[in-house]
Structure formats: structure tokens, C-alpha cells
Amino acid sequence: MHLNDPEGVDARYPGKKIKCTQLKAHGTWQEIHCDGHEKLGALALQMGGVALLIYGMKDKWGDEILHLVVVPDDHNSDAIGHVVLDFFELYGAVPQQMTTDKGSETGLLYAFMTGLKTTYAPEVNLTCYPAMVALKSTNNTPIEGLWRWWQEQSGKNLYVQITRGRDEGIFNPHNPVHVLLFK
Numbered sequence: 001m002h003l004n005d006p007e008g009v010d011a012r013y014p015g016k017k018i019k020c021t022q023l024k025a026h027g028t029w030q031e032i033h034c035d036g037h038e039k040l041g042a043l044a045l046q047m048g049g050v051a052l053l054i055y056g057m058k059d060k061w062g063d064e065i066l067h068l069v070v071v072p073d074d075h076n077s078d079a080i081g082h083v084v085l086d087f088f089e090l091y092g093a094v095p096q097q098m099t100t101d102k103g104s105e106t107g108l109l110y111a112f113m114t115g116l117k118t119t120y121a122p123e124v125n126l127t128c129y130p131a132m133v134a135l136k137s138t139n140n141t142p143i144e145g146l147w148r149w150w151q152e153q154s155g156k157n158l159y160v161q162i163t164r165g166r167d168e169g170i171f172n173p174h175n176p177v178h179v180l181l182f183k
Contacts, residue, residue: 025061036074048173081108
């Protein structure tokens with residue numbers, strides 16, 4: 001790596017500090033941050049492909065967790081598009097802006113947000129008030145901060161409870177019936 005990308009070593013060094021700035025929003029539902037969480041994914045659980053992938057939405061202004069849902073694939077644009085439309089239906093509202101990372105799952109989000117805003121709020125200038133913004137994952141701090149807090153508060157306990165079945169011989173990750181029953 002030193003030969004191919006000398007600056008890349010320092011850029012990817014663990015523990016690199018990210019410059020923090022103050023979060024600003026005009027009010028509730030002005031900006032909703034979205035992201036997936038994979039700390040209970042198949043690699044983490046090591047239970048024959050069983051995974052609990054989570055996708056969430058958090059309001060920037062109120063710091064409120066608005067929606068957390070287990071999804072079959074948090075990288076699938078169709079699955080996440082469905083989750084987002086369910087989220088809109090649940091609250092009966094569409095935010096002024098959705099903010100995500102630049103993941104593959106966000107393709108339909110951009111189309112949905114742009115289509116809904118141009119249809120139902122044609123007077124809003126999308127150049128001044130974009131329907132969706134995609135940031136680097138490290139800059140999507142409202143939702144990224146949630147994952148760390150969630151893992152420390154609940155995720156470790158959930159991980160222990162899920163893997164307990166494997167560790168105590170109740171769940172056999174090599175038995176396809178057990179894997180299918182879990183899913």
C-alpha cells in the first residue's frame with residue numbers, strides 16, 4: 001500500500017480524528033438522516049448466514065430516533081426504498097431533506113424524494129433546498145452516532161442473547177432448518 005498509495009496509509013489510519021462541527025437544522029423534519037447498521041450481520045453473529053441488519057432514520061433537529069427496522073438486506077435499493085415509503089406512510093409526512101451516506105441502497109431514495117417534492121411541493125426550489133443529500137459516512141454523524149450509542153446500550157445485550165442459542169447448542173448454524181426458522 002505504501003508503494004501504490006503513500007497518502008492512503010495515513011488517510012485510513014485507525015483513530016484518525018474527524019473534524020466536528022455544530023449540527024444545525026431549522027426545525028423538526030427539516031433533515032432526516034438515514035443509514036444501515038450491520039453489527040448484528042452474518043459475519044458478526046457467525047450463525048450460518050443468519051443476520052439482523054437494521055436500517056434507521058433519525059431527525060437532526062430533535063435528535064429523535066424516528067424509525068428502526070430489521071431488513072433482509074441493508075444494501076438493497078429496493079428493500080430500503082420500501083422501508084422509506086413505509087416510514088413516510090407511518091408518519092403521514094415527507095421530510096424537507098433526507099441525508100444518507102453514498103451507499104448503493106440510496107438509489108431509490110433520491111428518486112422518491114425528488115418525485116414527491118416536485119409533485120407535492122413544486123414551489124420549493126430543489127437547488128436551494130435539495131430533496132436528498134449524500135455525504136461520506138463519517139459526515140453522516142446524527143445517525144452514525146446513534147449506532148455507537150445503540151451498540152453500547154442495547155446491541156451487546158442483544159448480541160449475547162442471540163448468540164447464546166448457538167453457544168448453548170440450541171441453535172445449530174449448520175442445520176438449514178434452524179437457519180430457516182430463525183429467518
